[in-house]
Amino acid sequence: MPLRLERQENISPLRHAMAPVVAALVTLVVGAVMFVVLGHDPVRAFTIYFIEPLGDAYTLQELVVKASPLLLIGIGLSFCYRANRWNIGAEGQYVAGAVLGSWLALATHGMEAGPWVLPAMLVLGALGGALWGLIPAFLRVRFGASEILTSLMLVYVAQLGLDYLVRGPWRDPQGFNFPQSVTFDDVALMPLLMEDGRLHGGILIALLAVIAATFVLGRTLVGFSIELAGSAPRAAAFAGFDEKRVTYGVFAVSGALAGLAGIIEVAGPIGQLQPTISPGYGFTAIIAAMLGRLHPVGILVASLVLALTYIGGEAAQISMRMPFDVTRVFQGTLLIAILAADILVRYRIRRVEGTTHA
Amino acid sequence: MLDAAIIGAVLASIVAAATTLLLASLGELVAERAGTLNLGVEGMMIVGAAVGYVTAYGSGSLLLGTLAAVLAGMALSLVFAVLAIWLATNQVASGLATTILGLGLAGLIGASFVGTQLEGAPPLHIAGLTDLPILGKALFGQDAFVYVSLLLLAAVAYTLTRTRIGLVLRAVGENHAAAHALGHPVRGIRTLAVMFGGACAGLAGAHLSLAYTPFWAADMTAGRGWIALALVVFSAWRPLWLLAGAYLFGAVSILQLHVQGFGLGIPSQLLSALPYLATIIALVVISALKHGRGAPASLGVPFVPDR
Numbered sequence: 131m132p133l134r135l136e137r138q139e140n141i142s143p144l145r146h147a148m149a150p151v152v153a154a155l156v157t158l159v160v161g162a163v164m165f166v167v168l169g170h171d172p173v174r175a176f177t178i179y180f181i182e183p184l185g186d187a188y189t190l191q192e193l194v195v196k197a198s199p200l201l202l203i204g205i206g207l208s209f210c211y212r213a214n215r216w217n218i219g220a221e222g223q224y225v226a227g228a229v230l231g232s233w234l235a236l237a238t239h240g241m242e243a244g245p246w247v248l249p250a251m252l253v254l255g256a257l258g259g260a261l262w263g264l265i266p267a268f269l270r271v272r273f274g275a276s277e278i279l280t281s282l283m284l285v286y287v288a289q290l291g292l293d294y295l296v297r298g299p300w301r302d303p304q305g306f307n308f309p310q311s312v313t314f315d316d317v318a319l320m321p322l323l324m325e326d327g328r329l330h331g332g333i334l335i336a337l338l339a340v341i342a343a344t345f346v347l348g349r350t351l352v353g354f355s356i357e358l359a360g361s362a363p364r365a366a367a368f369a370g371f372d373e374k375r376v377t378y379g380v381f382a383v384s385g386a387l388a389g390l391a392g393i394i395e396v397a398g399p400i401g402q403l404q405p406t407i408s409p410g411y412g413f414t415a416i417i418a419a420m421l422g423r424l425h426p427v428g429i430l431v432a433s434l435v436l437a438l439t440y441i442g443g444e445a446a447q448i449s450m451r452m453p454f455d456v457t458r459v460f461q462g463t464l465l466i467a468i469l470a471a472d473i474l475v476r477y478r479i480r481r482v483e484g485t486t487h488a
Numbered sequence: 489m490l491d492a493a494i495i496g497a498v499l500a501s502i503v504a505a506a507t508t509l510l511l512a513s514l515g516e517l518v519a520e521r522a523g524t525l526n527l528g529v530e531g532m533m534i535v536g537a538a539v540g541y542v543t544a545y546g547s548g549s550l551l552l553g554t555l556a557a558v559l560a561g562m563a564l565s566l567v568f569a570v571l572a573i574w575l576a577t578n579q580v581a582s583g584l585a586t587t588i589l590g591l592g593l594a595g596l597i598g599a600s601f602v603g604t605q606l607e608g609a610p611p612l613h614i615a616g617l618t619d620l621p622i623l624g625k626a627l628f629g630q631d632a633f634v635y636v637s638l639l640l641l642a643a644v645a646y647t648l649t650r651t652r653i654g655l656v657l658r659a660v661g662e663n664h665a666a667a668h669a670l671g672h673p674v675r676g677i678r679t680l681a682v683m684f685g686g687a688c689a690g691l692a693g694a695h696l697s698l699a700y701t702p703f704w705a706a707d708m709t710a711g712r713g714w715i716a717l718a719l720v721v722f723s724a725w726r727p728l729w730l731l732a733g734a735y736l737f738g739a740v741s742i743l744q745l746h747v748q749g750f751g752l753g754i755p756s757q758l759l760s761a762l763p764y765l766a767t768i769i770a771l772v773v774i775s776a777l778k779h780g781r782g783a784p785a786s787l788g789v790p791f792v793p794d795r
Contacts, residue, residue, distance in 0.1 A: 274776070276718075276721060279771055280771060282711075283718070283767050284764075286761065287761045287765060290758070291757065293757050416584060455593075455595025458589075459589060461588055462590070462592050465585035466582075466585045469575075470575055470577065472577070473576065473577055474575070
């Protein structure tokens with residue numbers, strides 16, 4: 131029984147918007163099966179995982195705090211993916227940004243420096259991420275090396291570099307030998323939006339990025355050249371758009387946003403450098419970008435959904451002793467489901483009568 | 489300070505480290521020669537490692553564990569195949585999804601086995617040969633995985649270049665439209681090639697958790713699946729170069745460990761980063777030299793028959 135995919139013309143916007151919803155439902159079904167296999171009552175597990183975190187003010191704030199790095203990184207990645215450049219090393223760019231930004235915090239530690247420190251740290255963070263991201267771009271443009279593999283390899287290098295710094299030269303001398311830096315001074319910390327809350331200024335930066343990216347991608351020639359480089363590279367070349375500049379541009383933007391997310395996280399919720407400063411935000415943001423259809427507002431929604439899997443995962447870990455890997459399974463399933471749903475919305479599977487071609 | 493016994497032991501451990509990479513990259517080479525780029529190697533490998541370990545631990549049989557690992561790698565590769573080949577989704581994204589899912593699944597499967605240990609696959613011992621100085625242990629004192637990996641390499645090299653199956657597989661990878669026009673089932677062949685890749689990645693995982701380091705640890709593959717992917721590029725899609733590449737990278741990863749042991753004052757993190765840096769350098773050098781030649785022409789392009 132041969133099957134084939136048939137492209138559907140004129141898909142209604144509603145049908146298009148259905149794909150992520152269908153993907154989420156499929157993920158929930160797979161999740162239910164997983165909970166049963168693990169020997170948990172699926173109803174209780176779902177309640178702890180997805181409902182309870184939404185019910186109290188603290189976890190709701192935590193949700194936004196966890197969503198903001200995903201949002202920043204995911205928006206940056208959408209620039210790359212629209213241009214068909216595969217930066218999968220955002221985790222490394224996040225670390226590089228955190229390291230370069232933190233350098234200033236540590237260099238000015240205890241010096242009663244002024245309020246210029248934090249803004250300068252943010253700039254350095256974005257710069258560090260952009261520079262780290264430009265390495266795979268350069269290697270691709272200059273030598274034709276696959277940016278997929280080089281950007282990923284640089285994640286390990288960045289993580290090991292951070293590890294060296296916090297165990298070596300940047301370790302807090304009064305820290306009882308714990309591998310961590312000193313706690314940042316107040317001028318080097320992200321201000322909180324409300325007293326006694328968890329929300330910090332970085333969230334506003336992430337929201338600003340949504341607005342800026344929506345404008346750049348949707349309303350400017352730069353956005354158009356990125357889109358064209360991805361969907362019709364030959365047409366882009368004929369139109370005079372420089373392919374190399376697009377590569378450098380999208381890697382610089384996505385690196386900068388990932389680096390910004392890194393320094394915001396370190397200067398915000400964490401408050402110092404440690405060997406581990408991310409629960410895999412750089413990789414989860416890839417899913418956020420895909421799930422949000424590479425659109426800034428979509429990525430905003432997707433980041434909140436994915437942040438919920440982090441929060442729910444932590445809750446289930448504590449109250450049901452469930453391994454945190456459940457969250458990774460959820461995230462992987464979600465990505466698979468969205469990829470499949472995307473196709474199934476745009477195409478229709480048809481049974482083909484007769485078999486001239488299988 | 490470097491006597492024959494130490495050199496012999498180092499060489500033997502290089503062979504062991506190279507075997508994981510060789511197995512995984514060999515499978516990926518076949519998948520890519522058929523035109524499919526599967527970035528799920530890391531995920532399939534770690535699922536193989538977890539399932540293999542748990543099965544061997546429960547049954548007491550390393551053979552059963554290995555079989556289970558191969559099947560698990562294949563099962564996960566099918567998820568990728570359905571997406572990337574049959575639904576023609578983006579191959580990069582589908583491969584990443586496979587890796588993310590695999591890492592999660594492996595973590596779940598292995599969760600209650602952290603801290604346990606197995607007696608690993610026994611090394612070969614041939615009186616006389618294994619006891620030869622320097623090369624004896626490296627050549628004649630390895631576990632079965634090492635010899636299987638070399639046999640598999642020979643079989644793949646032969647099949648790809650000397651048989652009809654290999655010719656068809658390469659045709660599908662070079663020009664899927666032409667292969668389709670000739671009546672070859674493009675997507676079926678690609679699916680089988682991807683499944684072979686999954687089986688090899690699962691086997692590589694089993695080598696890791698049943699022989700090389702016979703215990704279970706979360707994320708124990710540590711990027712080896714990604715290095716295997718880079719090795720395929722490094723080899724310019726030729727099996728014999730894959731052998732050279734895998735042993736070269738095996739040597740880098742073992743030698744950096746020994747240098748760490750000497751304590752020369754080089755930060756251990758820098759040495760740990762060497763295999764990843766070497767991968768980048770190798771990719772750059774080979775890309776600069778070959779400039780895109782050598783890659784199957786249809787690699788990464790989904791095939792959608794129009795009639």
